[in-house]
Amino acid sequence: MTPDDDGLARIEADDALLSAIAAGESTGEDPAARLLAEIVLAVDELAPDGGGAEPRGGGDEGQRPGRRSGLWGVTLGVSIAVAASGGLSAAATGRLPEPVQRLAADVGQAAPPAAAAPAEAVSAAVPAVGAEDPEQGSGASEQSGAFRRASRPDAERVWWPGNARLRAVEHRAVEQRGAGGTGVASEHGARSRDYPSRDSDERSGTAAQWSSHPSAPDTDESSSPASSPYPTTGDDTGYPTPTSSPAPSDATDAGDGAAEATEPGAAPTDPRTHSSRPGQSGSGSAGPAPQQTTPPTPARETPAAGAAARSSQPTGTPASTGQRGSHGADRSAYHR
Amino acid sequence: MRQGDGGDELSGLVARAQAGDPAAVGDVIRRVRPRIFRYAMARIGAREEAEDVTQETCVALTEALPRFDGDASRFTSFVFGIASNKVLMSQRSRGRRPEVAVADVPDVSSAAPGPLERAERDDALRGLLARLDGLPDRHRDVLLLRIVADLSAEQVGEALGTTAANVRVIQHRALSTLRAGITGRTDDTTEGV
Numbered sequence: 001m002t003p004d005d006d007g008l009a010r011i012e013a014d015d016a017l018l019s020a021i022a023a024g025e026s027t028g029e030d031p032a033a034r035l036l037a038e039i040v041l042a043v044d045e046l047a048p049d050g051g052g053a054e055p056r057g058g059g060d061e062g063q064r065p066g067r068r069s070g071l072w073g074v075t076l077g078v079s080i081a082v083a084a085s086g087g088l089s090a091a092a093t094g095r096l097p098e099p100v101q102r103l104a105a106d107v108g109q110a111a112p113p114a115a116a117a118p119a120e121a122v123s124a125a126v127p128a129v130g131a132e133d134p135e136q137g138s139g140a141s142e143q144s145g146a147f148r149r150a151s152r153p154d155a156e157r158v159w160w161p162g163n164a165r166l167r168a169v170e171h172r173a174v175e176q177r178g179a180g181g182t183g184v185a186s187e188h189g190a191r192s193r194d195y196p197s198r199d200s201d202e203r204s205g206t207a208a209q210w211s212s213h214p215s216a217p218d219t220d221e222s223s224s225p226a227s228s229p230y231p232t233t234g235d236d237t238g239y240p241t242p243t244s245s246p247a248p249s250d251a252t253d254a255g256d257g258a259a260e261a262t263e264p265g266a267a268p269t270d271p272r273t274h275s276s277r278p279g280q281s282g283s284g285s286a287g288p289a290p291q292q293t294t295p296p297t298p299a300r301e302t303p304a305a306g307a308a309a310r311s312s313q314p315t316g317t318p319a320s321t322g323q324r325g326s327h328g329a330d331r332s333a334y335h336r
Numbered sequence: 337m338r339q340g341d342g343g344d345e346l347s348g349l350v351a352r353a354q355a356g357d358p359a360a361v362g363d364v365i366r367r368v369r370p371r372i373f374r375y376a377m378a379r380i381g382a383r384e385e386a387e388d389v390t391q392e393t394c395v396a397l398t399e400a401l402p403r404f405d406g407d408a409s410r411f412t413s414f415v416f417g418i419a420s421n422k423v424l425m426s427q428r429s430r431g432r433r434p435e436v437a438v439a440d441v442p443d444v445s446s447a448a449p450g451p452l453e454r455a456e457r458d459d460a461l462r463g464l465l466a467r468l469d470g471l472p473d474r475h476r477d478v479l480l481l482r483i484v485a486d487l488s489a490e491q492v493g494e495a496l497g498t499t500a501a502n503v504r505v506i507q508h509r510a511l512s513t514l515r516a517g518i519t520g521r522t523d524d525t526t527e528g529v
Contacts, residue, residue, distance in 0.1 A: 011508045015489060018507055022483045032514035035467055039378060040483050042461040046383070046454075047374045 347408040353401050365394050371485055372419050378484040379423045381462040389426045393419045413494030416485055470517050475510035478503055
């Protein structure tokens with residue numbers, strides 16, 4: 001056998017070896033062949049039925065699971081609700097799958113007849129955007145409230161992503177309404193600039209930005225700067241620093257302007273974003289603590305915070321417009 | 337397809353699919369998809385990426401079906417030629433935009449292996465595939481097309497645009513490299529002991 005023949009024989013032997021590995025046959029003592037056979041076995045475990053006519057895993061292999069189930073569920077829910085409320089003709093109901101018909105019949109018995117109108121029943125079965133708060137509910141949803149509870153008891157407590165968008169829209173609307181000279185104006189003005197200006201007159205706006213920035217936590221004037229999660233100036237110049245202490249009553253404290261600017265029942269107001277904090281407009285020419293149109297009552301001010309506020313009281317003239325800082329003043333003037 | 341794979345049936349299906357029969361297109365995809373996934377899994381080692389490659393291959397295959405001209409054997413080569421290209425594209429794009437797949441939360445119960453078990457199996461496969469890292473990419477591709485996709489040397493040649501003889505030479509060299517690497521590793525281990 002020549003070297004060429006030897007080489008050809010080896011090539012043919014390797015070809016046969018690979019065919020044997022692919023067929024799952026014994027590979028002998030060859031370590032490379034054993035490794036390749038292990039790979040084939042591992043792939044077989046992960047993706048069996050390599051040459052079969054059906055996809056592995058009952059057809060789910062390689063597919064993202066359950067993509068269609070959500071929309072399908074909503075469709076089913078609407079069908080059941082409409083059928084249960086009598087909104088479908090007998091012929092249309094008859095075309096529904098039998099389990100759906102049975103379920104619709106059961107739901108129809110559970111729901112009071114007064115649930116009545118099909119549209120209301122649908123809106124009850126599929127919680128509407130903004131329906132997280134039952135007090136926001138319209139008359140229609142109240143009428144169908146029994147049905148809503150029967151179909152989805154926890155519907156009011158579910159956070160729907162759409163609510164966030166709705167809130168954002170409502171929030172902007174409230175701001176625009178309040179920008180005409182109410183207490184929200186300063187907050188609105190502050191938010192119109194995301195970063196503090198280098199203008200010394202506007203340094204006081206930093207506090208309003210912090211307090212009114214959507215990501216800022218609820219703050220309380222009684223909190224000391226030491227507890228602030230935000231960067232401080234590191235001195236006693238009275239730079240206001242929002243603090244991390246949430247204060248549920250804060251909304252009412254500071255909301256003398258903001259809350260009043262919000263029309264009652266117009267929108268779910270978020271105290272974090274609507275409240276302007278007294279004593280947080282900082283120092284400088286814009287004036288620090290007593291900047292609230294309605295000054296904070298002494299009872300709400302802890303002695304420590306009061307002392308801190310007094311000690312940081314600058315020589316600047318407190319702004320007569322309360323929370324309305326330079327930003328707010330500019331902005332409200334613009335709106336006027 | 338190789339012997340016993342129902343090549344005649346596949347030829348008929350492909351002909352119907354090319355004629356525009358949607359059911360036949362579905363049948364063709366159902367037939368080749370598992371093998372594409374196996375191959376992609378062996379090449380990539382990451383389930384999510386292999387699924388993406390499989391899907392992209394199937395889409396490309398559906399679009400390219402009208403242009404295919406040949407029998408069932410050539411069709412398999414045609415399919416894995418597309419798959420091989422998709423794997424390469426995926427690896428290139430992965431280099432450009434590294435991504436980390438997160439597990440989907442299944443909406444339905446499943447009898448399939450749980451996430452932990454799947455992760456363990458994936459790790460085991462990756463560990464084995466790592467031992468092929470010393471091979472040139474083309475050599476690795478040839479070996480995996482031969483043993484995982486179960487293609488013949490001729491089919492691999494068609495898929496990769498080369499001859500069967502060249503494929504045989506490549507696989508021989510790949511095996512020699514593997515043997516040398518494993519033996520060297522074993523020797524190193526023995527010397528270490």
